[in-house]
Amino acid sequence: MKQSDMPQSPEDLQRIAARTLAHYDRNARSFWEGTRDHDVRQNIDALLQHIEVKPPFEILDLGCGPGRDLITFTALGHHVSGLDGSKELVALARANSGCDVFEQNFLALDLPSERFDGVFANAVLFHIPSLELPRVLGELHATLKPGGVLFSSNPRGNGEEGWNGDRYGVFYDWDTWREYVTAAGFVELTHYYRPAGLPRDQQPWLASVWQKLVR
Numbered sequence: 001m002k003q004s005d006m007p008q009s010p011e012d013l014q015r016i017a018a019r020t021l022a023h024y025d026r027n028a029r030s031f032w033e034g035t036r037d038h039d040v041r042q043n044i045d046a047l048l049q050h051i052e053v054k055p056p057f058e059i060l061d062l063g064c065g066p067g068r069d070l071i072t073f074t075a076l077g078h079h080v081s082g083l084d085g086s087k088e089l090v091a092l093a094r095a096n097s098g099c100d101v102f103e104q105n106f107l108a109l110d111l112p113s114e115r116f117d118g119v120f121a122n123a124v125l126f127h128i129p130s131l132e133l134p135r136v137l138g139e140l141h142a143t144l145k146p147g148g149v150l151f152s153s154n155p156r157g158n159g160e161e162g163w164n165g166d167r168y169g170v171f172y173d174w175d176t177w178r179e180y181v182t183a184a185g186f187v188e189l190t191h192y193y194r195p196a197g198l199p200r201d202q203q204p205w206l207a208s209v210w211q212k213l214v215r
Contacts, residue, residue, distance in 0.1 A: 006161060007129045016129055016168045017107050021085045023166035024065075028088035032066035032096075040122060040153075042196060044072060046209050047118050047151035050189050057117040060143065063124025064101060067093035073120075074099060083109075107132055111143035118149045123205075126154040126169045130161055133170070137184035146214040150186060153194070156206040174206060186210035 007013050024031065051057050056078045061069050064082030066089050073080035074097060082093050082101035090103045104110060106128055119140050128136050140150055157171025172180070178188060189211055193203035 007131055013107055013129060013132060017085065017105050019166055020127060020168050021105070024084075024086035025088040028066065028086060028092055031089070032068075032092055035065065036068050038068070040069065041072075042194065043122055043151060043153055043207055044069065044076075044120070046190070046192075046207065047120050047149060048076070048078075050149045050209050050211065051117050052147055053117055053145075058115065058145075059118045059120060060111075060116045062119055062121040062140070063106070063127075064093050065089050067096035067099070067101070069120060069122065070097035070099045070101070106136060109136065109139050111139055113142055114145045114148075116144055116148060118151070119144060121150065121152045123153055123155075125152050126171065127167065128170070129168065130170050133180055134184060137181060137186075141185045141212055144212045146212060148212045149189070150181075150210040150212070151207070152181075152210075153205055153207040155204050156193070172206070177206065177208065181208070181210055185212065187213055 007016055059073055059078050059080040061073065061080055061082045064070055064084050067082065070080055070082050070093060080099055082099055083104055084090050084093060085105045087103055090101050093101045144150065155171055156173060158173055159176060161170040174191065187210065189209040191208035193200060194205040194207055195203060
């Protein structure tokens with residue numbers, strides 16, 4: 001995508017959100033079948049091990065999809081809420097997990113202040129246009145309790161931004177991603193690449209863990 005083609009107006013952002021969410025609505029069932037057995041225990045553990053308060057934790061699964069990780073967090077004894085922008089994925093997540101799941105567009109979040117010990121953003125924040133990412137990260141910072149932890153995992157790249165079929169995405173390298181998240185007030189705890197145990201050129205996912213400092 002050329003710089004001139006990137007979103008510049010609220011109308012552009014609305015079209016991006018609508019087209020991306022329509023893709024997930026159309027493919028909700030196949031998305032569940034295709035991802036329900038994915039092993040993301042490394043990412044779940046990365047979040048949980050850095051939360052410093054006594055469990056059970058209050059967790060927000062941002063972009064929860066059809067509910068796979070809601071089921072896991074609940075089985076581990078935590079209090080977890082889901083959030084997704086696709087109405088079809090939200091319906092599946094509620095049915096599959098029995099958890100509270102909020103239907104919210106990521107570009108129009110309405111999150112409670114200082115509610116959660118952890119935010120689990122697995123394979124989701126790369127859908128946010130770079131123009132809006134600072135605001136969204138600020139909203140995630142605000143919804144965490146002091147000392148709370150943000151986990152994110154995104155497909156990595158070299159700044160490419162645009163459409164992959166009907167899904168919008170931005171593919172950051174580590175240095176750029178770190179600049180965005182630290183600018184939102186977070187402190188880096190760790191980062192790593194996935195899948196584990198492979199050469200770097202076979203690890204397309206960049207995972208990172210961040211903390212909101214106690215005032």
